[in-house]
Amino acid sequence: MRQGPSISSRGARRLLRGAPSADPHEQRVAGVLSALAPDDASGAEVPEVVLRAFARNAPVGGARRSGARMLRVSRTAALKAAVVVLALSSGTVAAAAADVLPGPAQRTAHSLLGGWGVPAPRTAAPHFAPTSPATTPSASAGASAGAGAGTAQPSASNTATASPTMTASCSGPNTHAARAHCAPPAVTSSATTSPGPGHPTQTAGHGHTPKPHSGSTH
Amino acid sequence: MGAEFDAALEAARGGAAEGVAVLWRALNPALERYLAALVGQAAQDIASETWLQAARDLPSFRGDAAGFRVWLFRIGRNRAIDEQRRAGRRREELLAEPGEFAGAAPDAAAVAEERWGTDRALALLARLPREQAEAVLLRSVAGLDANECGRILGKRPGAVRVAAMRGLRGLAAMLEDAAILEEEPAHESSSADVVSGVFR
Numbered sequence: 001m002r003q004g005p006s007i008s009s010r011g012a013r014r015l016l017r018g019a020p021s022a023d024p025h026e027q028r029v030a031g032v033l034s035a036l037a038p039d040d041a042s043g044a045e046v047p048e049v050v051l052r053a054f055a056r057n058a059p060v061g062g063a064r065r066s067g068a069r070m071l072r073v074s075r076t077a078a079l080k081a082a083v084v085v086l087a088l089s090s091g092t093v094a095a096a097a098a099d100v101l102p103g104p105a106q107r108t109a110h111s112l113l114g115g116w117g118v119p120a121p122r123t124a125a126p127h128f129a130p131t132s133p134a135t136t137p138s139a140s141a142g143a144s145a146g147a148g149a150g151t152a153q154p155s156a157s158n159t160a161t162a163s164p165t166m167t168a169s170c171s172g173p174n175t176h177a178a179r180a181h182c183a184p185p186a187v188t189s190s191a192t193t194s195p196g197p198g199h200p201t202q203t204a205g206h207g208h209t210p211k212p213h214s215g216s217t218h
Numbered sequence: 219m220g221a222e223f224d225a226a227l228e229a230a231r232g233g234a235a236e237g238v239a240v241l242w243r244a245l246n247p248a249l250e251r252y253l254a255a256l257v258g259q260a261a262q263d264i265a266s267e268t269w270l271q272a273a274r275d276l277p278s279f280r281g282d283a284a285g286f287r288v289w290l291f292r293i294g295r296n297r298a299i300d301e302q303r304r305a306g307r308r309r310e311e312l313l314a315e316p317g318e319f320a321g322a323a324p325d326a327a328a329v330a331e332e333r334w335g336t337d338r339a340l341a342l343l344a345r346l347p348r349e350q351a352e353a354v355l356l357r358s359v360a361g362l363d364a365n366e367c368g369r370i371l372g373k374r375p376g377a378v379r380v381a382a383m384r385g386l387r388g389l390a391a392m393l394e395d396a397a398i399l400e401e402e403p404a405h406e407s408s409s410a411d412v413v414s415g416v417f418r
Binding site: 006007009011012015016018025026028029032033035036037038039040041042044046047049050051053054055056057058059 | 230231232233235238239242243246247248250251266269270273274276277335336338339340342343354355357358359382383386387389390393394
């Protein structure tokens with residue numbers, strides 16, 4: 001196709017509007033465009049399938065009822081969400097009050113709801129069990145007192161490890177340090193009943209020393 | 219598109235047949251003509267599918283009647299493209315045979331006065347690059363402005379104006395060539411060769 005006659009911008013606007021033109025080139029193009037003009041459909045019948053499709057997809061009861069229905073649906077959804085949130089939150093509070101939440105969660109719950117009786121989290125004791133000699137003598141003293149009553153058994157010394165001072169500290173306020181001093185019995189008993197040469201309290205009994213210690217006492 | 223069509227659109231939303239009829243009679247002829255340039259004989263089927271999809275998606279449509287027209291043509295164009303892909307139809311198949319249009323080309327005066335047949339006009343339009351043909355169709359046949367055409371074609375209004383201008387110039391050039399050939403001395407064989415070359 002060679003480059004034909006140039007149609008000006010004004011001529012192009014005339015053509016697109018369908019306005020008449022005196023230019024022969026524009027007249028030719030206008031003839032083609034008029035042939036492309038759509039037919040008159042003023043009396044045409046709309047296909048039944050199209051009418052049915054519009055009727056089928058129309059909102060039931062009109063737009064206003066549709067809006068009311070949407071509002072009703074959203075209210076129901078909000079109510080359900082509120083019930084779920086309430087159940088979850090009350091369950092969490094109950095778990096916090098029972099001190100069964102994980103440590104960080106329990107700590108958070110305590111900081112938020114401590115005034116309502118939610119306790120602080122209990123720390124795992126074994127890592128902080130007192131093994132220093134400062135606590136052992138008092139525990140040993142308790143054991144020796146028990147031994148004086150003829151109960152120099154490992155289990156007996158186990159119950160005797162809680163000295164009055166330690167009991168007082170454990171029954172004190174729920175602080176981390178106080179809980180750390182409440183060492184588990186297993187650790188303390190092994191510390192107090194371990195036979196050791198030169199352990200004065202074990203040899204101060206009335207001859208009822210346990211068999212493992214007999215070799216060292218005789 | 220004025221208040222009458224806005225009211226018709228609102229009625230059509232509610233499923234009223236009167237509203238649907240107003241919209242269909244106003245828009246379907248131009249839609250079919252536009253689709254005829256894209257998919258040829260399948261235009262009526264594609265137009266029907268377009269209206270069915272419009273009915274299905276109308277609850278999600280937000281806008282007035284002018285927006286509905288753009289929306290409808292966009293649906294039609296997308297369905298036409300789907301149809302072309304599905305059928306594996308190539309654009310060249312829509313073109314008329316090379317000698318069909320040129321052999322009947324009248325002189326310039328006759329062209330200006332003659333009422334062109336729609337098929338011949340579509341065949342001539344189909345020789346243009348697609349974006350130019352679509353721009354000319356949407357602006358002159360559907361009566362859309364450059365902004366609305368741009369929303370349908372996915373182009374900016376300036377690009378639509380340029381495409382329409384080039385399309386009109388291309389049409390003028392083809393018609394000029396046909397007129398020149400008609401005025402040449404009648405050498406049957408050589409003339410036929412040139413015509414074939416021009417419109418191939």
